Amino acid sequence: MNLHNLKISIRLGFLAGFLMLTMLVVGTEGWYTFADINANHVEAMRTAALLESSVDTARSAQVNFKKQVQEWKDTLLRGNDPAAFDKYSKAFSKRGEETHADLQKLKDLFVQLGLDTKQVDEALQTHEELGGKYLEALKQYDVKNPNSSHIVDALVKGMDRPPTQKIEDIVTYVRTQSSAMVLAANKKSDASYQTGKWILLVTTFLAVVIGVMVTIWLIRSIVVPLRVAIGVAETVASGDLTSHIDVSSEDETGELMRALRKMNDSLVAIVGEVRMGTESIASASAQIASGNLDLSNRTEAQAGSLEETASAMEELTSTVKQNADNARQANQLAATASEVASRGGVVVAEVVSTMGEINDSARKIADIIGVIDGIAFQTNILALNAAVEAARAGEQGRGFAVVATEVRSLAQRSAAAAKEIKLLIDDSVDKVEQGNKQVAQAGTTMGEVVSSVQRVTDIMGEISAASREQSQGIEEINQAITQMDETTQQNAALVEEAAAAAKSLQDQASNLENVVDRFELGAQRRSQQPRAAIKHIGGNQTKQPVRTISKVHKPAAKVVANASSEGWEEF
Numbered sequence: 011m012n013l014h015n016l017k018i019s020i021r022l023g024f025l026a027g028f029l030m031l032t033m034l035v036v037g038t039e040g041w042y043t044f045a046d047i048n049a050n051h052v053e054a055m056r057t058a059a060l061l062e063s064s065v066d067t068a069r070s071a072q073v074n075f076k077k078q079v080q081e082w083k084d085t086l087l088r089g090n091d092p093a094a095f096d097k098y099s100k101a102f103s104k105r106g107e108e109t110h111a112d113l114q115k116l117k118d119l120f121v122q123l124g125l126d127t128k129q130v131d132e133a134l135q136t137h138e139e140l141g142g143k144y145l146e147a148l149k150q151y152d153v154k155n156p157n158s159s160h161i162v163d164a165l166v167k168g169m170d171r172p173p174t175q176k177i178e179d180i181v182t183y184v185r186t187q188s189s190a191m192v193l194a195a196n197k198k199s200d201a202s203y204q205t206g207k208w209i210l211l212v213t214t215f216l217a218v219v220i221g222v223m224v225t226i227w228l229i230r231s232i233v234v235p236l237r238v239a240i241g242v243a244e245t246v247a248s249g250d251l252t253s254h255i256d257v258s259s260e261d262e263t264g265e266l267m268r269a270l271r272k273m274n275d276s277l278v279a280i281v282g283e284v285r286m287g288t289e290s291i292a293s294a295s296a297q298i299a300s301g302n303l304d305l306s307n308r309t310e311a312q313a314g315s316l317e318e319t320a321s322a323m324e325e326l327t328s329t330v331k332q333n334a335d336n337a338r339q340a341n342q343l344a345a346t347a348s349e350v351a352s353r354g355g356v357v358v359a360e361v362v363s364t365m366g367e368i369n370d371s372a373r374k375i376a377d378i379i380g381v382i383d384g385i386a387f388q389t390n391i392l393a394l395n396a397a398v399e400a401a402r403a404g405e406q407g408r409g410f411a412v413v414a415t416e417v418r419s420l421a422q423r424s425a426a427a428a429k430e431i432k433l434l435i436d437d438s439v440d441k442v443e444q445g446n447k448q449v450a451q452a453g454t455t456m457g458e459v460v461s462s463v464q465r466v467t468d469i470m471g472e473i474s475a476a477s478r479e480q481s482q483g484i485e486e487i488n489q490a491i492t493q494m495d496e497t498t499q500q501n502a503a504l505v506e507e508a509a510a511a512a513k514s515l516q517d518q519a520s521n522l523e524n525v526v527d528r529f530e531l532g533a534q535r536r537s538q539q540p541r542a543a544i545k546h547i548g549g550n551q552t553k554q555p556v557r558t559i560s561k562v563h564k565p566a567a568k569v570v571a572n573a574s575s576e577g578w579e580e581f
Contacts, residue, residue, distance in 0.1 A: 043206025071112030078105035235263030295516035302509035386425035393418035
């Protein structure tokens with residue numbers, strides 16, 4: 011079993027268990043050491059007490075024997091009186107019994123102390139023999155004989171010296187053994203203390219050394235993988251996603267490394283997709299900018315044509331007014347009026363043709379704006395997906411989430427601008443269609459003028475009335491063309507704004523591309539990213555043929571284009 015695959019919690023539990031076991035071992039050893047010291051101390055105290063009791067008992071036996079000898083002398087010296095003899099003889103016997111009891115007790119104490127009882131046994135035997143001899147000699151004591159005490163004393167003279175010497179030897183022996191045993195007990199206690207102390211020190215030292223080794227191993231097994239994980243995180247934070255992350259353990263650090271590897275792989279996939287998206291956005295924005303520039307040039311050309319048309323309509327209005335004023339001279343000026351009417355018809359035909367071209371251009375502009383709106387919608391979806399993936403990445407994807415948010419904001423601004431331009435273009439288309447209808451009305455009026463000139467001789471009154479109607483129609487046409495000119499100028503301004511927005515979108519896409527390029531995905535990963543094909547937008551458009559427009563008195567209904575991406579901001 012590989013210890014590195016153990017969970018960190020299990021390793022920490024192992025360390026805690028080892029420390030507790032070490033404390034238990036050290037504590038147990040200390041307890042046994044102190045228990046041994048205490049036992050030695052108790053044994054020393056017991057021995058000291060027995061030795062002290064032995065000394066006291068030996069001294070007591072010595073004192074009692076001396077008193078017994080004194081009682082013997084009192085018996086001999088004061089035993090003339092039978093009562094006194096009986097008293098001192100009993101005292102003699104009593105002292106003998108006490109001496110015997112002390113010697114027997116001393117023997118028992120020697121046995122408890124483990125001392126040799128030979129001297130005590132000899133003293134007991136000598137004392138018993140001495141007592142027998144004293145009693146035998148005492149039987150020969152004659153109360154009536156004054157010299158009987160000397161006779162009896164002579165019988166036992168000197169017999170008390172051996173017991174006395176033996177008891178004194180016992181006292182000396184007890185004192186000597188007492189000092190020796192106390193010294194031995196002290197040495198034993200000291201030896202026990204020293205042994206326990208060294209055992210405790212060695213056990214503690216071994217426990218500390220092993221504990222330090224286990225702690226260092228545990229720290230390294232946790233810190234080293236964490237440092238590797240920190241290095242991987244710092245590498246990813248610096249933009250390098252080419253790191254190869256190896257997982258060599260099954261513990262929490264191994265799970266962390268696997269999570270970092272999954273995060274790195276996810277970031278590689280996300281950044282790759284975003285990089286492809288930014289390249290597509292950059293290419294599309296460049297095409298949009300080119301198309302808007304072309305559209306701006308054509309709009310300016312259209313504005314110039316409208317100015318010429320307005321000038322021509324002013325001349326036509328002046329001519330019609332002059333024709334109305336000179337209606338009374340219709341006979342002389344019929345040919346001139348017919349020529350003027352013919353020119354007016356030609357001009358109106360040109361106006362109709364120009365209005366048709368304007369209408370076609372306005373519809374093409376609306377189509378281009380719809381493409382811009384669609385691109386902005388796709389950009390918004392891509393940015394939203396990038397933000398979602400960045401949110402899944404957590405803290406490591408926060409910077410990328412900010413970039414994705416900025417791209418989405420830019421896409422929404424582009425969509426809003428495109429929608430506004432689209433509304434303006436739709437309004438322009440409506441007004442152009444109204445102008446076409448008014449030009450058609452002007453063509454009809456010019457036809458009536460020509461017919462009236464041809465019939466001017468017969469219907470001068472009708473010519474005058476028709477001239478007034480013609481003057482009013484021309485005035486309306488002039489106003490419509492002026493309005494068309496203003497609308498065209500507005501369209502030109504809006505196209506310039508669209509071009510500026512496209513240029514801004516291109517710049518933002520370039521910035522986003524630069525931001526994404528700071529992530530290193532590796533040569534193989536980069537080679538797997540195909541560049542998106544961009545459909546060319548703009549260029550020369552085929553002109554539509556001029557349609558003949560009939561006179562319509564009612565204004566045309568407003569045309570509303572149905573955009574497929576209408577309301578996409580609510581996604």
